[in-house]
Amino acid sequence: MIYELNHVGGRVRDLEASLEFYSGLGAEVVDRLFMPNSRVHRVHIQLGTGLVELLYHEDPDPDATYGLNHVGFMTDDLDADYARLIALGYAELSSPKVAGSGQGRLAFLADPSGTRIELLQRSEEFRIPPITAGPVRQLSSIGLDSPDLDAAVEFYGTHLGMPSDPSADSPTFRIGPDAVKLSSSLPPATTPINHLVLTTTSPQPDTHDPDGLRVTFVKA
Known part of the structure; x- marks a missing residue:
């Protein structure tokens, strides 16, 4: 069962510029790690109540699209929810696999408009109580x-x-x-x-x- 809208995320050109922008709105970094196999920095920030996932790739890619590009949902049964949605005809982007971070498993599919939807099953919880210090x-x-x-x-x-x-x-x-x-x-x-x-x-x-x-x- 899908039980949480977990985050919105995507690839950024300049991680420090993105962090500066969102911190100016009162966002706080709640999780940060480097995935050496893909050479990707992953940073979760919380903005008020919501999580935003920033992904910075050290290796340049001239064909990359930048900006927030997916919405992540938590599920307590990744395989069943993914199979159910694919059987309904939604486009398969990446079948269930271990996350690059090593934190649980994930899969991707597309909504009817082509928006990337991530399904996540993991034990880690990055969200903190609502942030009220900023605007x-x-x-x-x-x-x-x-x-x-x-x-x-x-x-x-x-x-x-x-x-x-x-x-x-x-x-x-x-x-x-x-x-x-x-x-x-x-x-x-x-x-x-x-x-x-x-x-x-x-x-x-x-x-x-x-x-x-x-x-x-x-x-x-």
């Missing part, structure tokens, strides 16, 4: 392009089992404090994840992170 109180939602809105609603609401948020102005599904928000009419984005919505204690101007991700703010 951000909550990672309110992860904004996803969903040209076929009905198919996306079926994927997140029915097949991932995420409860719907009836107070939202467009289809929004939440497990715990964090959510995915779906729309078929979002402004074009330069990153695979369209945008993040952050809840703040005071008005903030919308901005972009160092890799071009649009970050918007709503006042609590």
Whole structure:
């Protein structure tokens, strides 16, 4: 069973620039490691309530796409959930395997719009109590392009089992404090994840992170 929206993550061009940007919003580093086989630095930061996974590759790749590019979910039965979703026709990207970090197992598939979905089964828990020291109180939602809105609603609401948020102005599904928000009419984005919505204690101007991700703010 899928029981938690765990993180949003992706590849960054400049790890220190990304950390500086998010720390300016009050984010804290909650986990950091280096995977020598792939020469990748993985850093989990917590922003209000939500985890963001930053992946920095030491080896350059001219074909790489930068910016947040996947949404990670925790499951208590990776093999069964993965097999079920693939049997329903969702695209297989990477079958279940031991994570490069050595922390549990993972698999990847695609939602109906091509967004990368990571399924994780591990014992480690990186999330800490909500951070209230900075301006951000909550990672309110992860904004996803969903040209076929009905198919996306079926994927997140029915097949991932995420409860719907009836107070939202467009289809929004939440497990715990964090959510995915779906729309078929979002402004074009330069990153695979369209945008993040952050809840703040005071008005903030919308901005972009160092890799071009649009970050918007709503006042609590």
